[in-house]
Amino acid sequence: MTIRPGALGATTALLVAAGAAFAGDCEPTWDPDFGTPGISGGILFDLAAYDGTLVASGNFPAIGGVSASRIAQWDGTAWNPLGTGLDAAEGYAVQAYGGDLYVAGYFNQAGGVDGTAKIARWDGSSWNSLGADLELFSNQLWDLTTWDDGTGEKLYVMGNYANAGGVSGASFISSWDGTSFAPLGGPIGGAVPLIIFTAETWDDGTGEALYAGGRFLSIDGVPASRIAKWDGTSWSALGSGLTGSGVTPSVMAIAAHDDGTGEQLYVAGQTFNEAGGVPVSRIARWDGSNWSAVGDGFDDGIVWGLTVFDDGTGPALYASGTFSASGGVPMSGLAKWDGTSWSDVGMTDDDTYRTLVFDDGSGSALYVGGRYSTIGGVTASGIARLFACDTGGIVGDVTGDGIVDVNDLLLVLSQFGDCPKGGPCEGDIDESGDVTVMDLLLVLANWS
Secondary structure: OOOOOOOOHHHHHHHHHHHHHHHOOOOOEEOOOOOOOOEEOOOEEEEEEEOOEEEEEEOOOEEOOEEOOOEEEEOOOOEEEOOOOEOOEEEEEEEEEOOEEEEEEEEOOEOOEOOOOOEEEEOOOOEEOOOOOOOOOOOEEEEEEEEEOOOOEEEEEEEEOOOHHHOOOOOOEEEEOOOOEEEOOOOEEOOOOOEEEEEEEEEOOOOEEEEEEEEOOEEOOEEOOOEEEEOOOOEEEOOOOEEOOOOOOEEEEEEEEEOOOOEEEEEEEEOOOEEOOEEOOOEEEEOOOOEEEOOOOOOOOEEEEEEEEEOOOOEEEEEEEOOOEEOOEEOOOEEEEOOOOEEEOOOEOOEEEEEEEEOOOOOOEEEEEEEOOEEOOEEOOOEEEEEOOOOOOOOOOOOOOOOOOHHHHHHHHHOOEEOOOOOOOOOOOOOOOEEOHHHHHHHHHOOO
């Protein structure tokens, strides 16, 4: 029998079907062990990578069976506390910056160190004060991110607070350069309570900038509804922004993603139902000039996190939060946008808050923090990880030389038939137990 790869003709449809069937075997998997015993008696609010480890913060007293007051570090083998951690209340955000780890939230002290209310720095062995002077109970920090505006990388602090470090105007959003805080333009305005929940960087084609989202109607005197762009010098609006009824419409999560229609800025949160006059539901996207809907969005709840993760079938946008459905379709806590529609990812029995793509040496995974006891059919208490599926390299490359060619074809033909028990059977690409025409088709479908 002679098979010529260049003469596929009428077999094209069959080749495509064979490739698709094999790709369908690529299923991301939930780790059945990582989330047990998981979080004890609390909630995990945020995750960050720091010095090759994974750091989790929240309001939990223990994680993984280890006492760790509201913040802990996963080294790939076990959870470890960071000193004596945070006192009562919550750590909402963690972020690596300048070789150290920063935690922010609503707490009075970190490690018992004076001057660490609401924000503190971990240098690898002890907690340190930034001199933020945010002891007042009304100060609350919600998120941290880093960005280089051309003058050096800085840490950006978001929340509802006033005059960080005693600096006038360093309120709601400010920068920290490792020594002092600085304001970003003027104050935000609108109906109280005023909050900036989050900020992320994105380049809309005119240069990278910082995009801040929250609960406000203006910033530095510029009308900007719930989201605005800081270019390092001034603020500007994103069209007419996001709107909804009441004072609660807010932006809680921002991420850049290309779903096949070009990279855009995805913005999500709670109760907003219009973006630039376009009907949306709790999530929208901005292409640099116009707003558009992201499928049916979410029917209820809050979207707390947006993360891009390649689960083995291509990069996709994952939304985490307290929602329970999209367009009437149930999907609790974690959903995936494939460029066309939202789908459920491991239905949880409660809520998720933040997600992070991280590899602790076990493989790339999506880490999911929140408040739940099951996710994706596995037992997990507030922390879990979804491993990307592994297709085993290039489909059809049975010789392992990085290309699908005549050598792969010859190997498959030489093993045609039943695979010997206990013997090598590289030609069984679809893992059916024998080498068949389907395996030949998979070689041809991926030729060269």
